[in-house]
Amino acid sequence: MLPPxxxxxxxxxxAHQAVRLLATNLASAATIRFVAALFLxxxxxxxxxxxAAVSALYMATHEPYQSQxxxxxxxxxxxxxxxxxxxxxxxxxxxxxxxxxxx
Numbered sequence: 108m109l110p111p112x113x114x115x116x117x118x119x120x121x122a123h124q125a126v127r128l129l130a131t132n133l134a135s136a137a138t139i140r141f142v143a144a145l146f147l148x149x150x151x152x153x154x155x156x157x158x159a160a161v162s163a164l165y166m167a168t169h170e171p172y173q174s175q176x177x178x179x180x181x182x183x184x185x186x187x188x189x190x191x192x193x194x195x196x197x198x199x200x201x202x203x204x205x206x207x208x209x210x
Contacts (some may be wrong), residue, residue, distance in 0.1 A: 143205075147198045151191055156191035159183045 163183045166172035176182065 147202060151194045151198055152192040155187045155191035162186045164194035171172070 163179055166176065166179055166182065173181075
């Protein structure tokens with residue numbers, strides 16, 4: 108068994124360096140987590156927007172929807188919200204797996 112190494116540094120200096128190192132690591136981890144959450148949110152929004160755009164294009168060009176719908180806003184908004192809701196569990200699962208694999 109190796110004996111512990113004792114250096115001749117003052118305690119406060121060593122404690123200050125340790126706290127600074129922990130704060131730096133915490134800040135970098137928080138930044139990485141924030142950027143990852145931002146990208147996942149952007150992905151969910153893009154899924155919702157693309158589904159809404161495709162459905163709006165489909166409803167605007169096909170006959171049953173052209174004659175029966177007064178406005179496209181309500182069904183397109185409902186499709187956007189529903190697709191955002193459907194994409195949320197998938198990104199949550201991805202986040203869960205990512206955190207446990209790369210921790």
